[in-house]
Amino acid sequence: MGVIIINFKAYAEGCGRNAIEIARAVLSISDRVEDYIAVAPNHLDLSEIAKIGVDVYAQHVDPINFGSHTGRVTAEMVKEKGAKGSLINHSERRLRLADIDFLIQKFKDVGLISVVCTNNVNTTKAVAVLEPDYVAVEPPELIGTGIPVSKAEPEVVENSVRAVKDLNPNVKVLCGAGITTHEDYVRALELGAEGVLLASGIVKAKDPKKALEELVGLR
Amino acid sequence: MGVIIINFKAYAEGCGRNAIEIARAVLSISDRVEDYIAVAPNHLDLSEIAKIGVDVYAQHVDPINFGSHTGRVTAEMVKEKGAKGSLINHSERRLRLADIDFLIQKFKDVGLISVVCTNNVNTTKAVAVLEPDYVAVEPPELIGTGIPVSKAEPEVVENSVRAVKDLNPNVKVLCGAGITTHEDYVRALELGAEGVLLASGIVKAKDPKKALEELVGLR
Amino acid sequence: MGVIIINFKAYAEGCGRNAIEIARAVLSISDRVEDYIAVAPNHLDLSEIAKIGVDVYAQHVDPINFGSHTGRVTAEMVKEKGAKGSLINHSERRLRLADIDFLIQKFKDVGLISVVCTNNVNTTKAVAVLEPDYVAVEPPELIGTGIPVSKAEPEVVENSVRAVKDLNPNVKVLCGAGITTHEDYVRALELGAEGVLLASGIVKAKDPKKALEELVGLR
């Protein structure tokens, strides 16, 4: 099956105790399905959630090395806390091109999985050239809408997958924006994506555990 | 005596296990002196260090409320993890004026202590008008040099203290940049500052515990 | 009477030939009233519009000195082109506190008039401490709405004026956001403002010249 990364953003419903509760739900559901499910909590929660045993990704890493950088975190710090990888260049935390390149190369050295977000087919191709582990294409106009990219703009997913595979078959493609239901998820996989990146559909659901069970087809 | 806040920045010597070791040293030294000593670790370490029992400040808080903000942390999150307050507008993480105002007001609501960094007498006065708990004046050209502001530019400290007290006697003044020795610290207090903000002098010292003992006059 | 500064923003209606046409209208109307009317075109149009004879302000100046700064302009350059001053920290071009201070001081050296935009009473006071020539308070939620700040939030204008005059009677106060009609303008002056900063009300009017005549009470 596929890859599911749940971005907790700075949602009240996705931080502190709520974050831990969702992470525990992910852990219990992971045992019952073949999908790979991971969570991306905020930096303050990351360490504690990694200890639960669920696969954790940071939401952002600063494009710096150790040094005089107040209020910043490095790839090494994120790794040391037990993260498997990090989102890079999310549409709510866009980075400069040179910094995306810096982080992808640094993640290879440090041993972190890079999940680079992009906004269209063009930027997906540009990022694929930099050889990250994942590109996650998310048309910004659909983020948070509940209108799934896999239904509203299937050609963005298909063309992203094709373009990436042409350039470098090792780069995996996720798609995001508006994914909520099992049908959306399955459709994303049918379009060639290896999985999905989602946020509000699970984190802001009345019952996140149920929403995730529904997503993976357990309900 | 005075207030001492130790900024761990993104120093290798100030994160992970090193951060915990320095935090423990602070805790043990705090028991032996009347100074108020607190630490400002990075976001990933914050939660764990707060549990040790030392007073913890964040290095930065994003000027946002809960919501769709990937890679950001709110004042509420920092509070929930046990932080007493946060640095705001450090010279390595400068903020827009409207955002400094937003954070100071929000910290009052949430119950966090605001420590707003400034670079000269002018900006110190401007920030004092916004009524934070602390203003920490640090001439950027001296940060990390080991040349103490209290010796190199005593008039910056004196004029900052005078200007702040004229505008609002409740706002406390720290000074920073280049503070390393007990003499520098005492000099800062003599100039009217309530304390100091420092970083490399302790965190990058060969033996941070000894350096801190020296700073507070235990050696 | 009062001060009127018209911000052309990056409006299609306020650049190139349109900008020149509005500037000419300002010039002809200026002769018929006692109000001081100036325009703030984009950087590309600035030089040509200054030659027309109307008082010109830049919309922004970068907080730098001459040097290796590609894509930036200095205060000296703006002065050399004939500008009288510049907006600083407009809500669409917010600056860091240290940079606002840098620009205000630099404008004094270079001989430019500083018009610093702020978003509320607090930040207005903070800026007044830095002693600019003007503070222009504009609640961002009203910008571009046509709902005049002088009617919707008169206390913001009154409290800004009072606070500024308490701190430094030499600093002049403008108000902005939603100003369109003569009535709004007169009301702003009655509330103690020295004038107004406006944009769409004139620039995007069907007939900018008529709109300006209406504003100053010639119709």
Add this chain to the structure above:
Amino acid sequence: MGVIIINFKAYAEGCGRNAIEIARAVLSISDRVEDYIAVAPNHLDLSEIAKIGVDVYAQHVDPINFGSHTGRVTAEMVKEKGAKGSLINHSERRLRLADIDFLIQKFKDVGLISVVCTNNVNTTKAVAVLEPDYVAVEPPELIGTGIPVSKAEPEVVENSVRAVKDLNPNVKVLCGAGITTHEDYVRALELGAEGVLLASGIVKAKDPKKALEELVGLR
């Protein structure tokens, strides 16, 4: 022969009257050689220099459409003033990946030549995928040093050229950083670059005209 673009940056020696003088020198030298020589002045000088008849590029264009953007300029404005194109993403004005893509596509619509700066072979490839007119690779550590990239890191130039041509033979490659002499320039062309992007070597030369004559081999 090759392409030479001279970036005036925010140099005192490259603005106002100095800018016009260098532009005139470029014009007179252009008549005597087969090289294509263009200048990139700051926004305030752009309009006047375009009227001289020399080919002009902006140093930067904001990634926006017409609208409420104080202190910004659009591609349409730059085109209307007579510019042939613009630098994009100079190392002193780095942009987010999505914004680089936005500008390249917009320049095609508006009819401007895109010259996208990059910092290494990786980012050069990533940009080539977006199909700009030019990629200008400049290792940031060499900018302003006088150590020519064509001598110090010839493999960066060669590998950039090869990688770009593999991806898209229509994209032209410039190289920059440290280029001063005719020998550096010729070497850049020999390495496969279509030309060079330079700044201080000409603009800050004692006699810019002589420096340019030397560069193109007239002395």
